[in-house]
Amino acid sequence: MDQILILDFGSQYTQLIARRLRGLRVYCEILPFNAPVEEMLSRSPKGIILSGGPSSVYDKAAPKPDPAIFTMGLPVLGVCYGMQLMAQVYGGNVSKAAKREYGLGRLKVLKGSRLLKGVSGGINVWMSHGDEVKRAPRGFRVTARAAGSDISAMESPERGLYAVQFHPEVHHTEKGTKILENFARGICRYTERWTPASFLAESVAEIKKRAAGKTVICGLSGGVDSSVAAVLAHKAIGNKLRCIFVDTGVLRHGDRERMKEVFRDKFGYSLKIVDASALFLGRLKGVTSPERKRKIIGHTFIEVFDKEARKVRDAAWLLQGTLYPDVIESVSVKGPSAVIKSHHNVGGLPKKMNMGLIEPLRYFFKDEVRELGRSLKIPEPVLMQHPFPGPGLAIRVLGEVTPDRLKLLREADRLMREEIQAAGWYSKIWQAFCVLLPVRSVGVMGDERSYEYTIALRCVSSVDGMTADWSRLPHDLLQKISARIVSEVRGVNRVVYDITSKPPATIEWE
C-alpha cells in the first residue's frame, strides 16, 4: 500500500499531520526522526514530511535525521523545525527570531508555488517557532512571506524539496488541508483512496498468521476499541477467540446486558461473563482517595482476568485494542509528561500473563476504528458510545463507593443518557455522565423538608480527551434531565451543571 512517512521531531502537532492526511484518504505513518533509511525505504513511501519540534537546529542535542532522506529521490516537505533543518542542510541561514512567534500570523503567498497551488493572496496561518530562516539556500525560491517580509515558505521543485514555517496541519491555518493535499496528491502523486476498510483483509490475514492455530484471549471492556478488535479477530480465527468480560460492579446500567446481547446472543462468540462485583466493592470499602480507587480497580481487574484466562486451555495470545496514538506516544521523542491521573487499567496485563500481544488496531485513530466497525456491521450503539473509564462509576461516586451510592448514581446516569439520546444530542457530545457529590443539601419536596444528595451533570465536547469544553446543552433539555432525576431518583434533591473546561478542570471529577 502506498504511504507518506512523517518523521517526528517532537512537535505537539505531529499526530495532527497524520490525522489530516488520513482524512484526505492518504495513508501515512509516523516514524521517529532517526529511523534508519532502510526502514523508510522498506515501506516504499511516496514522500516524507518532517514535523515541527521544540528544538533549535543549533542545539547540541538537536534531533537530526539521516541526511540521505534528502537525496532518496522522494519529495520532502519540512514543517517549521523541518523547514529550518532543510535550510541548514542546504546552506541557508537560520537564526533566532526577534521574538518567539506563537499563534495566528498573516502571510502573503507569492505566485508560481507548486506546494501552495490554489492558495493565493493573504492567509492566516498558525505559527509556533523560535528560530526562522533568514536566507533561503541557493536553488530555493521563496514562495510566501509574512508581514515583516520573513520567509514563510520556500521550495526547490527540481529536487522535490518544499518547506513551510507555519503549521498547515493546525485547524486555524487557512487552506492548511489544501497545502497537505497538494503535497500528497500533486507532488508525491499519491493516487490511492485509502480507507480503514482497505486494511480489513490484511488485518484478518495477519491475525490468522500470528495466532497460528492457538487460542486468543480478548478482554472485552464494552468499549469501541476492544469490540472492533474482537470482531476482526473473530473473522480471522472464529471460536479460537475467547472473550472475557469482567463485571467490576462499577459499570453503568445496561453495560453488561449489552455485551451479552451483542456478542453472545447476536454474534454467537464464546463470551465468559465474570461477575466479580462483590470482590471489587469489598476492596473499595472505606476507600476515598481517587488514586487508591484506581489502583485497587486496576490490580483487581488484572487478578480476576488472569485467573479466568488461565482456565482457557491452549491460550497463547492476548488481543488488545491499542490505538495509534498510544503507539506514537511510545516511539515519539517527547519527554514524559506529568501524571495527573494514572490510567493503568489493563496496562499490566501482558506482562503479568506472559503472553504475546495481538493489536490489530495499532495503526488506527479512534474515528477510523469507528469507520472500520461500521464496515464490520457492529451495531451503532456499540460504536457510538462515549468513552467510559476503566475505574468506571467508582471515580464518579466522589468519596466512598457504597452499593447505595452506586445505585443512586447509576439510576441518575441512566435517566440523563436517555434524555440526551432522545433529544438527539448523544452523538454531538464526547462524554455525558453524572457525578454523585458527597454533599447533602436542604430541599423541599411536597410539604416536607428534605436533606439529600446532589448530582452534577458533566457533558463535554472534545476531540481526544486531552482538552475539552463543556457542552452548551439547551436549557429545556437540562431542565428535563434535572426534573426527572429529582423526581425519579430517591435520595437526590438537587442537580447542578458543570461549566468548566479542561484545562483547568479535568473531564472526570476524580
Ligand code: XMP
Ligand atoms: P480526565 O478526567 O483526565 O479524562 O480529563 C480524560 C479521559 O480519560 C478518561 N479517564 C480514564 N480512562 N482510566 C481510563 O481508562 C482512568 O483511570 C481514567 N480517568 C479518566 C475520561 O473518562 C476521559 O475520557
